[in-house]
Amino acid sequence: MRKTFHVAIVGATGAVGLEIIRVLERRRFPISKLSLLASSRSLGRSLQFENQNITVQELNQEAFSGVDFAFFSANGGISRQYADIAVQAGAIVIDNSSAFRADPAVPLVVPEINSADVQKHHGIIANPNCTAAITLMGLYPLHCAFGVRRIFASSYQAVSGSGAQAIQELAQQVRSIGKGEEAEKRIYPRQIAFNVIPHVDSFLDSGYTKEEMKMQDEGRRIMHLPHFRASLTCVRVPVYRAHSVAVSAEFEKPVSLDIARSVLSKAPGIRLLDDVALYPVPLDVEGKDTCEVGRLRLDCALDNGLAFWVCGDQLLKGAALNAVQIAELLI
């Protein structure tokens, strides 16, 4: 008989939590019991999983009894508060927040890139930042072929990255503007409808945002490349749920478009969509597990360089899918 597991989702009613439920279902993760945990605000709600209604329970110190895998998708504070408790109760924690991503004792894993790292865990495994994960999906096969040195990139990040309330905010602002009313701002510091905002996460003293430095910090850990450099501008755009990233990448070795196309077309989790006037757009990757890469060209401002464009569903490869893939590596 196939072994089954008791799985818990912390932050089950959030945008990522709901997606984890769908991914577990769709990939037929072997579940004996599913515990949906959330703050007291969501108590009493019930969510569907495999045609059963599961009532949301309160996240507390006792919630992890008997749990094998705990997916954390609330926020960094909740992860720091409860991850160790879950581990002590015997669970393996897969954490979607940034709380442990820089911790050398916690593997940071994109299964298509560094699946072996998952075995080094001491109870917690970190799921990478969404923009970093999606960019690395396109970059890593090219790195294997040519050896990446550094990238310059700009993101076009969907509002789903800020959670369910941000999705509502974009929809509400568009409705208000359509009626000639003022657009109300709650989640974003500026109007996001018909605008773009070069501000994701908080600012560091360097002038970069935390989000922008995740690409370099997490890219170094995931690709095992301590000297990898990445300069990003992270920008929120009025798109609902898929991120896009424009990348100029410099490599050690001379690059060839044929080899680049060949490695990308064989790379797991990637769909190459690269022909004249054929390229990925975020609307088309919504709900898809694969990241799509296109706009491949020899970079005209680099000697060994490639420019490319990558789109990925922020809630799937950028969050829920990658987290479930990590759990699958362990069963």
Added chain:
Amino acid sequence: MRKTFHVAIVGATGAVGLEIIRVLERRRFPISKLSLLASSRSLGRSLQFENQNITVQELNQEAFSGVDFAFFSANGGISRQYADIAVQAGAIVIDNSSAFRADPAVPLVVPEINSADVQKHHGIIANPNCTAAITLMGLYPLHCAFGVRRIFASSYQAVSGSGAQAIQELAQQVRSIGKGEEAEKRIYPRQIAFNVIPHVDSFLDSGYTKEEMKMQDEGRRIMHLPHFRASLTCVRVPVYRAHSVAVSAEFEKPVSLDIARSVLSKAPGIRLLDDVALYPVPLDVEGKDTCEVGRLRLDCALDNGLAFWVCGDQLLKGAALNAVQIAELLI
């Protein structure tokens, strides 16, 4: 008595043409007569200029008789067909299309950067590409301080850059989606509402689009820098009328943030908006003559590098304003 001029606008009913009328009015350009020229589709329409109604006339070979300045804002085909005719009739042509931008006999001018070039004209002066003009407004003061070598940039381009019909297309798509209907596509190959499209202008064999190479080609001419390199990804975003560009720039000399802020704060046509959580967004620069620069930081992937973010009204500094400024240099 102040000299006054007979001014013609070719493509007067288009998004840029309408804006040229407003800019001429606002800057009190010394006009004795204004001829509004358009295709037969717009005949009979009348437009307001300084409280007068001016009837749109047909663009034809006789339309330039007595004209001193002819602003062309239709398309490259119209410019190639009529610019010489206007010059032969005695007009100075200021052309907003890409028809003559690469012609060494035609100065390509951003008045804040290379105003002296305007004197070398033989009847035609080219107005630069909107994204190039806005980016160079931010880059040129930094170049004067540190000597630019190359840039890596990504654009967030408003729909106004594709004309009045594209503005309507975005609004119509948003309305349709709000009603649960299909979004109709006429101007853009993909839905632009709630999406971004990495495709502006047509594709070259290199894989870059024409729009993307304008930055390098036009930057070289405007800054008199034949070895300037620029790798761009140009992306259309669901914003109505201001463009934004994220730039990583490499310089010859070591860079300092203090000097960068100092030169930008003194640069003509620029507003520096650069503090923690204080940065430009395209919605805020709509209708403004100045381009706004922010998100200044030492580039973490370059040794002598600066990253920055620049926003500018596509119809103003990106088109109409710059064209009228060129005419002002000549009077």
